[in-house]
Structures are given as structure tokens and as C-alpha cells.
């Protein structure tokens with residue numbers, strides 16, 4: 600099968616197209632013919648081995664100390680089940696499915712456990728739209744609903760509101776009934792308002808930390824703010840929730856306990872099939888829409904990596920893995 604692979608850590612042009620054996624599903628796995636995938640921040644961080652601070656060594660131990668252990672990136676996938684292991688009960692060949700895997704979406708075929716974050720794709724959703732949902736949607740859902748326990752009437756500041764996670768966080772925060780202030784550049788202000796934000800702060804003109812006692816929750820999806828900086832802007836019982844963290848945030852947890860002020864929470868997402876269904880329910884209810892920045896053909900995956908690495912994307916960046924008429928870098 601054709602796949603985009605990386606066999607050493609490095610910049611975007613480390614990735615190349617190669618032929619690999621088609622994987623065979625294990626007893627409890629399904630074999631998916633991938634039609635669409637996405638390039639996420641996780642993909643470029645893994646490819647570049649760009650783990651923050653103290654996480655570099657644990658990151659390398661997981662992904663491969665000297666060279667990547669799994670050469671095919673791509674966690675989001677959408678496609679069709681073409682074979683199943685003998686113990687698979689939840690899926691059958693010819694079903695359209697989408698989900699989140701540990702990698703492999705940047706190849707024409709992917710094996711994934713039937714118990715992983717995988718769900719049947721509704722007829723109303725294209726493969727491209729389905730592949731745009733899992734990574735950003737699941738992180739936004741779990742962090743806002745389960746970690747922050749965001750409730751109707753609360754006020755949330757979403758930093759990086761136009762990005763891969765942020766574009767979903769704005770919509771899900773609104774669906775939960777919150778008042779949303781998004782932080783993005785002026786060029787993305789209308790886009791973020793269109794996702795439902797009540798107000799947008801242009802971080803190049805106004806500091807998101809300038810407000811006083813304003814937010815129940817600061818959800819920073821890009822790592823542009825720090826807990827001490829946001830203390831004044833948070834309400835006394837508010838919560839600072841960064842998606843990225845390193846040694847500095849561990850120290851900030853101690854600080855939060857010492858000053859008994861706004862809290863700080865760190866979390867690592869475990870992606871679940873039932874949460875994919877929650878995303879689908881929100882889509883069906885008209886409260887969430889897949890957000891696609893650009894689509895790239897698999898052959899142009901280096902450009903997709905480079906674009907996501909700029910940290911100025913709007914929502915998901917899709918890789919068309921198996922569409923006959925895959926467009927080349929169209930917006």
C-alpha cells in the first residue's frame with residue numbers, strides 16, 4: 600500500500616511517500632481502507648520529536664529513542680471497513696467508519712481495535728468531514744465537559760480559538776451554554792465569531808490577561824498564556840486549563856495550592872468511541888460542524904505538515920488518502 604512515512608525525526612521534508620505491506624487485522628481488529636485523514640499538531644510534534652521540556656525523554660521512550668518506531672503518522676481517519684478479525688463483533692466489511700487511532704491514517708490501509716475510538720460514519724457526513732472531527736473535537740469535548748465541568752452561564756476564554764482544538768472548543772463551549780471569548784488574530788475574528796464566540800480578542804492588539812475577575816475558565820489550546828499571568832483575569836474559583844504542559848505547569852500547580860486562588864488542572868486525553876457518538880449527536884443537532892482549513896493530496900503531505908507547524912491553521916487540515924480526484928492544496 601501507499602503511505603507517507605518518516606524514518607527519522609526532523610523537519611516536514613523528512614516525510615516521504617513509500618510502499619509498505621498492507622497490514623493484516625488481528626483477531627479483534629478491523630482493517631480500514633482510509634479515504635481521509637488529517638495532519639494535527641500531534642503529527643508534526645511526533646515527526647519533529649518536539650516534546651516540551653521535561654517531556655522530551657519520556658516522549659522519545661514512547662516513540663522510539665533513536666528513530667521512530669511507527670513510521671506512519673495520522674491519528675484521525677475516515678474510510679471503509681474492508682476486513683475484520685475473527686473476534687470482531689462491532690463492525691463488518693463495507694461499513695463506513697471514522698475515528699482516532701495511535702497512527703497509521705497516512706497510509707491507504709489501517710488496522711484498529713474494535714474497542715478503540717471508532718464509530719460508524721453517518722450517511723450525512725462525508726469522509727472528509729468525518730476525518731476533521733476526532734482529534735480537535737474529542738480534546739475540546741473532554742477538556743470542557745469532563746475536566747472543566749463547564750456549565751451554562753459560565754464565561755470561558757478560549758486561547759487559540761481558530762486552531763485545531765480551538766475551533767471545536769468554541770462550538771462545544773457554546774453548546775454547553777457558556778459565554779465564549781475567543782483569542783485569535785484579527786484576520787480570524789469573523790471566523791471565530793462565526794463559530795459562535797460572543798467576543799474575540801486580537802492577541803496582537805490586546806492582552807487576554809487584561810480583564811479582571813472575568814472568566815470561570817481559561818482554556819489555552821496553544822500555550823500562549825501562563826497561570827500566573829492569568830490570575831487577575833480568572834474569577835477566584837476559576838480554572839486555568841492548558842492543553843500543553845511541561846515542568847513549569849507542575850510548579851504552577853504547587854503555586855495554585857499555596858495561594859488558594861484560581862485552580863490549575865492538567866490532563867491527558869483518553870479518546871473513546873462513546874465520545875465520538877457525542878460529537879455526532881452535536882453535529883446532528885446542528886450545534887457542531889466539522890471545520891476544515893485546507894485539503895492536501897497524500898503526495899503533498901509535506902506541505903500539510905509545514906502548514907500545520909506554522910500554528911496558524913483554521914480547524915483541521917485534511918489529507919485525501921484515497922480519493923480519485925484529491926485536490927492539490929485547494930482551500
Ligand SMILES: NC(=O)c1ccc[n+]([C@@H]2O[C@H](COP(=O)([O-])OP(=O)(O)OC[C@H]3O[C@@H](n4cnc5c(N)ncnc54)[C@H](OP(=O)(O)O)[C@@H]3O)[C@@H](O)[C@H]2O)c1
Pocket residue numbers: 639640641644738758759760761762763764765782783784785786787802820821823842843866867868869907909910911912913914
Ligand atoms: N493534553 C492532551 O491530552 C492533548 C490533547 C489534544 C491536544 N493537545 C495539545 O494541544 C495543542 C493543540 O494545538 P492545536 O493543534 O489546536 O493548535 P494549532 O491548531 O496549532 O493552533 C493554531 C491557532 O492558534 C492561534 N494562535 C497562534 N498564536 C497565538 C497566540 N499567541 N495567542 C492566541 N492564539 C494564537 C492561531 O490563530 P491565528 O492564526 O489567528 O494567529 C491558530 O488559529 C497541541 O500542542 C497538542 O499537542 C493535548
